[in-house]
Amino acid sequence: MLLAVLGAGTMGAGIAYVAARAGIETRLHDAGDEALAGGLRRVEGDLAGAVARGKLDAAAAEAARARLTAVPRLEEAAAGADLVIEAVVEDMAVKRGLVAAVEPLVGADAVIATNTSALSVTEIMAALADPGRGVGMHFFNPVRAMRLCELVIGLETRASTVAVAESAARGMGKETVRVRDVPGFATSRINAVIGNEAFFMLAEGVASAEDIDTAVRLGLNHPMGPLEMADLVGLDVRLAVLGELRRSLGDKYRPAPLMEQYVKAGRLGRKTGRGVYTYDPEGNRVS
Ligand SMILES: NC(=O)c1ccc[n+]([C@@H]2O[C@H](COP(=O)([O-])OP(=O)(O)OC[C@H]3O[C@@H](n4cnc5c(N)ncnc54)[C@H](O)[C@@H]3O)[C@@H](O)[C@H]2O)c1
Numbered sequence: 001m002l003l004a005v006l007g008a009g010t011m012g013a014g015i016a017y018v019a020a021r022a023g024i025e026t027r028l029h030d031a032g033d034e035a036l037a038g039g040l041r042r043v044e045g046d047l048a049g050a051v052a053r054g055k056l057d058a059a060a061a062e063a064a065r066a067r068l069t070a071v072p073r074l075e076e077a078a079a080g081a082d083l084v085i086e087a088v089v090e091d092m093a094v095k096r097g098l099v100a101a102v103e104p105l106v107g108a109d110a111v112i113a114t115n116t117s118a119l120s121v122t123e124i125m126a127a128l129a130d131p132g133r134g135v136g137m138h139f140f141n142p143v144r145a146m147r148l149c150e151l152v153i154g155l156e157t158r159a160s161t162v163a164v165a166e167s168a169a170r171g172m173g174k175e176t177v178r179v180r181d182v183p184g185f186a187t188s189r190i191n192a193v194i195g196n197e198a199f200f201m202l203a204e205g206v207a208s209a210e211d212i213d214t215a216v217r218l219g220l221n222h223p224m225g226p227l228e229m230a231d232l233v234g235l236d237v238r239l240a241v242l243g244e245l246r247r248s249l250g251d252k253y254r255p256a257p258l259m260e261q262y263v264k265a266g267r268l269g270r271k272t273g274r275g276v277y278t279y280d281p282e283g284n285r286v287s
Pocket residue numbers: 006007008009010011012029030031032035036087088089090091094098115116117118138139140141232233234237
């Protein structure tokens with residue numbers, strides 16, 4: 001199997017890492033040279049981290065690294081791929097343009113998947129001449145640690161397409177669920193609502209950010225609090241998800257004004273060093 005991952009940001013680099021580790025020949029592409037180099041550095045850092053923690057031996061890390069190629073040109077990245085997973089910005093026009101550009105570069109049997117969190121898979125894949133080859137493969141952040149890949153089945157998605165995506169996800173060590181293409185699928189919808197509620201509560205002064213997170217972690221047994229989770233996901237990504245849910249499902253999903261304000265201020269979470277909390281350049285929380 002030859003995999004092309006388009007977009008070398010948080011998710012693209014994470015998907016490329018698990019794929020290369022799982023023995024899949026992987027090409028990683030990004031429209032930006034800096035972003036591509038950064039994605040590759042993150043994969044290399046994750047491999048070195050796994051070796052340092054004794055989870056991977058050095059030879060296996062080297063073999064995984066050798067299976068991964070960073071490819072600046074889309075034409076070269078996609079050529080001959082059996083599976084393409086796009087993980088570019090959460091923007092319908094960008095995703096539709098990209099899948100349409102990729103389709104003529106791959107064979108008739110190739111599957112084209114999107115890692116969108118909340119956009120319509122059906123609408124993205126309607127940009128293809130053959131929408132039946134399109135499917136959602138929704139991975140979670142951090143990809144190396146999160147066990148689920150939600151398979152999102154669009155209106156036109158063929159059963160054989162789902163089978164390819166399912167087998168690839170399982171090959172990467174993920175469990176899968178099959179979900180109809182409804183806004184927010186099964187996971188993003190619930191997660192966006194919990195995170196949004198936490199922002200409303202923070203703005204209302206119900207409790208400090210730390211205490212809201214601790215309440216949810218210890219009282220509800222979630223592994224992370226909703227505000228630390230929002231910082232990890234990226235407040236801009238969260239805002240885009242809520243905007244889409246609101247457009248499709250109504251005002252129940254209206255983003256908390258405080259979240260919108262943080263995004264306007266450039267406080268996007270861990271990736272910019274500041275969101276609800278503050279982080280050092282390595283992404284460790286400092287306050
Ligand atoms: N961050 C998360 O927790 C998370 C979880 C699940 C799914 N997702 C989804 O994954 C996708 C990517 O999210 P992310 O957090 O990795 O974003 P990100 O901003 O970290 O990375 C996006 C990358 O896409 C690149 N890009 C933009 N347009 C491009 C194009 N036309 N061709 C190639 N590359 C292009 C950008 O240069 C950037 O490096 C989004 O659809 C998002 O909704 C994100």
